Amino acid sequence: MTGSPEGSGLFPADTHGDVEVADGTGFAAWARVWAELGVEYASQQTYETLIRHYSEPHRAYHNLQHLKECLEVRRCVNAACQAPAEVDLALWFHDAIYDPLRSDNELRSAQWLDDVARDGGLGDETRRRLYDLVMVTRHDGAPASTDEAVLVDTDLAILGASFERFEEYDQQIRSEYQFVPLPVYRQKRRQILEGFLSRGRIYTTAAYFEAFEQQARANLARAIGRLD
Numbered sequence: 001m002t003g004s005p006e007g008s009g010l011f012p013a014d015t016h017g018d019v020e021v022a023d024g025t026g027f028a029a030w031a032r033v034w035a036e037l038g039v040e041y042a043s044q045q046t047y048e049t050l051i052r053h054y055s056e057p058h059r060a061y062h063n064l065q066h067l068k069e070c071l072e073v074r075r076c077v078n079a080a081c082q083a084p085a086e087v088d089l090a091l092w093f094h095d096a097i098y099d100p101l102r103s104d105n106e107l108r109s110a111q112w113l114d115d116v117a118r119d120g121g122l123g124d125e126t127r128r129r130l131y132d133l134v135m136v137t138r139h140d141g142a143p144a145s146t147d148e149a150v151l152v153d154t155d156l157a158i159l160g161a162s163f164e165r166f167e168e169y170d171q172q173i174r175s176e177y178q179f180v181p182l183p184v185y186r187q188k189r190r191q192i193l194e195g196f197l198s199r200g201r202i203y204t205t206a207a208y209f210e211a212f213e214q215q216a217r218a219n220l221a222r223a224i225g226r227l228d
Helices: 027-036 044-054 064-077 084-093 105-119 124-138 146-155 163-176 182-197 206-226
Strands: none
Touching (some): 027 044, 064 084, 064 146, 084 105, 084 146, 105 124, 124 146, 163 182, 163 206, 182 206
């Protein structure tokens, strides 16, 4: 995803206002996050390995497009964070490991980030928060901090994307799970989408709620209807 927020498909009409567009997933953006955490020399090798992971051919959705969208949305919505650089670094790693045949992707991603953070000289408390930030993207419990809420809402921003982008996302998810028989996939997918729609609010933070809640509910209801 490049260019303006209007072109990303992740902003419902007339909700984003005047925003500064993020500069994607280049090395400069990576190095800036580490600099904000007090690490002068960001690892080029780790960056290149991470990009290769996000570029794996089996990824139809959990790829560089998703990472770029997350980083852009995080800046454009600009919800208040206690440690913005930690949220950004966790976003870089939140889908670092992704295998649709496994259920421990978040755990392995969090462990990788912890190793990289330790090698970068980050302290134990920072590393613990980074680990928890990645783990919260399992979406199996409520966020325990403001930063965790921002990260979860960022990851879920796709649900409130434009109709066209949501349709693309829906097809991308099916592509990643093409090995699942269609009747089984439709049943499981409906359960997941209904789980989000049944929440009192999909987005915890006020900024994301205002930007995406209404569109997300419309998208989810439409997608569920197709699965009947």
